[in-house]
Amino acid sequence: MATTTNALPQIHRTARGFCITSAVWFVIGTLVGLTTAIEFIAPDLLGNISWLVLGRIRPVHTNIVIFGFVTAGLLSVSFYMVPSLLRTELYSEKLGMITVLLWNIAVAAAGITLAMGYTQGREYAELIWPLDLVVVLLFGLICFNLFMTVKQRKEPLLYVSVWYVLAAVILSAITYCIGNVIWVPGSGALAGMPDAIILWFYGHNVLGLLLTPLAVAVAYYVIPSASRTPLYSHTLSLVGFWSLLVMYSHIGTHHLLQTPAPTWLKVVSIVGSIGMIIPVMVVLINLWYTAKGKLGQIQADVGAKFVLAGSVIYLFTCIQGPAHSLPVVQRITHFSNWVVAHAHMGVLGFAGFIALGGMYYILPKITGKPIFSKSLAELQYWLVLIGMSGFMIGLTMSGLIQGHGWRSGETVYRLLPQLHHYNIFRGAMGVLIVSSALIFLYNIIRTIFFNPGGQASGVGKES
Amino acid sequence: MNLKMTPKAVIFGGTFILAAIVFAVVYWPWAKRIQTPSDIHRSRTPAENAGRATYIANGCVYCHSQSVRYLDWGLGAERVAQAGDYVEDRPILLGSERTGPDLSQEGGEHPDDWHVAHFINPRFTRPHSIMPPLAFLGDKKISTLIAYVQGLGYKDADRRMERQRFWKEKAIEAYEAGPEANVKWLHGHVPEGWRKIPNPYPTTEAGLRRGRRIYQGFCIGCHGPVGDGMGPAQPHIYPPPLNFTILKGRGISGGILYYQIMNGITGTAMPYFKRELESEKIWDVGNYVAVYFIGETDANAEPRGIDASWEP
Numbered sequence A: 001m002a003t004t005t006n007a008l009p010q011i012h013r014t015a016r017g018f019c020i021t022s023a024v025w026f027v028i029g030t031l032v033g034l035t036t037a038i039e040f041i042a043p044d045l046l047g048n049i050s051w052l053v054l055g056r057i058r059p060v061h062t063n064i065v066i067f068g069f070v071t072a073g074l075l076s077v078s079f080y081m082v083p084s085l086l087r088t089e090l091y092s093e094k095l096g097m098i099t100v101l102l103w104n105i106a107v108a109a110a111g112i113t114l115a116m117g118y119t120q121g122r123e124y125a126e127l128i129w130p131l132d133l134v135v136v137l138l139f140g141l142i143c144f145n146l147f148m149t150v151k152q153r154k155e156p157l158l159y160v161s162v163w164y165v166l167a168a169v170i171l172s173a174i175t176y177c178i179g180n181v182i183w184v185p186g187s188g189a190l191a192g193m194p195d196a197i198i199l200w201f202y203g204h205n206v207l208g209l210l211l212t213p214l215a216v217a218v219a220y221y222v223i224p225s226a227s228r229t230p231l232y233s234h235t236l237s238l239v240g241f242w243s244l245l246v247m248y249s250h251i252g253t254h255h256l257l258q259t260p261a262p263t264w265l266k267v268v269s270i271v272g273s274i275g276m277i278i279p280v281m282v283v284l285i286n287l288w289y290t291a292k293g294k295l296g297q298i299q300a301d302v303g304a305k306f307v308l309a310g311s312v313i314y315l316f317t318c319i320q321g322p323a324h325s326l327p328v329v330q331r332i333t334h335f336s337n338w339v340v341a342h343a344h345m346g347v348l349g350f351a352g353f354i355a356l357g358g359m360y361y362i363l364p365k366i367t368g369k370p371i372f373s374k375s376l377a378e379l380q381y382w383l384v385l386i387g388m389s390g391f392m393i394g395l396t397m398s399g400l401i402q403g404h405g406w407r408s409g410e411t412v413y414r415l416l417p418q419l420h421h422y423n424i425f426r427g428a429m430g431v432l433i434v435s436s437a438l439i440f441l442y443n444i445i446r447t448i449f450f451n452p453g454g455q456a457s458g459v460g461k462e463s
Numbered sequence B: 001m002n003l004k005m006t007p008k009a010v011i012f013g014g015t016f017i018l019a020a021i022v023f024a025v026v027y028w029p030w031a032k033r034i035q036t037p038s039d040i041h042r043s044r045t046p047a048e049n050a051g052r053a054t055y056i057a058n059g060c061v062y063c064h065s066q067s068v069r070y071l072d073w074g075l076g077a078e079r080v081a082q083a084g085d086y087v088e089d090r091p092i093l094l095g096s097e098r099t100g101p102d103l104s105q106e107g108g109e110h111p112d113d114w115h116v117a118h119f120i121n122p123r124f125t126r127p128h129s130i131m132p133p134l135a136f137l138g139d140k141k142i143s144t145l146i147a148y149v150q151g152l153g154y155k156d157a158d159r160r161m162e163r164q165r166f167w168k169e170k171a172i173e174a175y176e177a178g179p180e181a182n183v184k185w186l187h188g189h190v191p192e193g194w195r196k197i198p199n200p201y202p203t204t205e206a207g208l209r210r211g212r213r214i215y216q217g218f219c220i221g222c223h224g225p226v227g228d229g230m231g232p233a234q235p236h237i238y239p240p241p242l243n244f245t246i247l248k249g250r251g252i253s254g255g256i257l258y259y260q261i262m263n264g265i266t267g268t269a270m271p272y273f274k275r276e277l278e279s280e281k282i283w284d285v286g287n288y289v290a291v292y293f294i295g296e297t298d299a300n301a302e303p304r305g306i307d308a309s310w311e312p
Ligand code: HEM
Pocket: A123, A207, A211, A212, A254, A255, A273, A274, A276, A277, A280, A317, A318, A319, A320, A321, A322, A323, A324, A325, A330, A333, A334, A335, A339, A340, A342, A343, A344, A345, A346, A347, A350, A351, B096
């Protein structure tokens, strides 16, 4: 497609739609997160406003960043990448646009209902039943659109990214139904310990069968493409893919090691958590060997740079993960800010970075124009990298203070003053992350809507 | 390896793996679940269930666990969680963070009036708290929330609540009989040995400074900045926080102060501090109260034993 005017190409509308969706919710989600950080520092600042109270806006924050920002961003790249890798067009851009619209309605409705106190109270499965149905419908629409795209493909071979995207959308649709106990509309829960087990099966697989495979798919697409090299090994791709499905999906009980869950189940989850080293290292070896000697090319493209950084953070997250799946470590870290640090490193540092990088990478391809400002993108890279790392280091320190303090008999209350400064530091790092989100939104909007093309220095890469 | 990755292989292979895993790690634990309630379990009352709904709606679960571990020390550590405690919980509220303390055994830890003050604004009873203020809930929801919280721990909680109610009646009676009778009642329950013990350590500048710091972090919301019992929690607490000045000339001793601070006064909002304050801190804050608010201290009076090595 050749576009020389301001007009946007008809195709890739869905990818653009999800890209804008992701950018908008990135700003809103992190602003809500910053509000929670401020409430940790000054709990009376926002007075007695029911819908801003910490317990209400915390799930607003997590749901918006996970579904509104990261998942939407990764879907944006997927909706470009899958057809392009199959040398065809998306089956239906119209259906895609309906999906985008409904996705935004669902995320907004999730935020509003949670702020109003309509929640099922199960971490990561908070949404009330009608919204659960909308989410399932959305996954269904996405599956349908992508399956039909696969069906009409002109390229007989499926590239590894396509496997991951297909597996992610279909398996997430299934785990969403199971984890939200969708056959019990009222409470959306089982009774007793099985509820905790099914909840963490699901909570864990939001990461393991949704964010991780989508992010890995994007990395598998961007790294070889940016370094203009074929993928290092097909065999490693296969091993990584199947071992991810087998390992990641069964270890949710490592969130429940200190509860009265069945011991055999805990043992299984610990062993599987250590085993996670296989799918993680296999993917990273495959990606990094592909990039070997091509770091210059990757460095030159800000999108690819984000993706490579995301892959490095994936390694850190997945060294930490198996480590704190060990009971000896979890005795100190469980219930503390350490886990919050890990969660942000995984969701923002790994999946979020790859979503951002993927969107920057495909932006010229889905708009036919260069990125509005490469230097703003570079600035954003450093803001979010420093913000995320600082956040992670600060919360790890405060988590260790909590964990060691509790272990040696300090009460929760006694430790609060010692955590105060770390909470302030977290707020400051949050400001960097929100700034980076604002820059991203500005850059995306300028590129898509107010960029006549060819104005920025970068060469518009057209597919 | 030349396994052919067709769409069918991905979709059916993936779904098959997931189905096998769901069977093994979700269905099987459910089929084998423990359905017998534990020894302390009982069903919740309608008021408690209403309070639980408020607890869920306002996201208390993000800051409070309800899952005591064998390695815990704090609130509730006397009883480690069992699967039978949760058989009726839908959803289960184990929690994943301890920004605030575990609440599994919160029932009967404090009387209701402490909770009223604490929920309206946690800083009223706990000056360093970062828990959100909940006054927006209104009296009705706060009272069902309290019903829920006071039932946490089931039968153990019920026993503690019975004790709270028994002593609450006595404390109110004593308070309403006037300061003389109230002080007599308060001290009458301090074991005799403790009553006779003076504070064995001398008053020092450093000790008073430490005492003030403890007072500001733990006591000021109730007993007030000048020790007259007029802290911000006062309107919600009955019998109201003690006005320390009434203790002057009524047989107060370092031992009484120490014992009351350590052990709390069940039935009144006065909490125990044995978990939060080590011995030196209790002597220090007691002496701070004695010197500044009561205006009479027995610090370093006889009998005090052999002087401790650090004494000047
Ligand atoms: C090898 C891989 C990993 C392992 C073994 C692992 C292990 C764990 C464990 C054991 C916990 C619970 C800690 C506790 O409660 O004490 C946890 C929490 C968490 N992990 Fe991971 N992790 C891994 C990778 C990731 C990745 C890649 C992400 C993000 C995409 C992630 C996101 C999270 C989140 C959000 C939580 C917090 C859950 C909560 O709210 O309690 N993890 N992880």
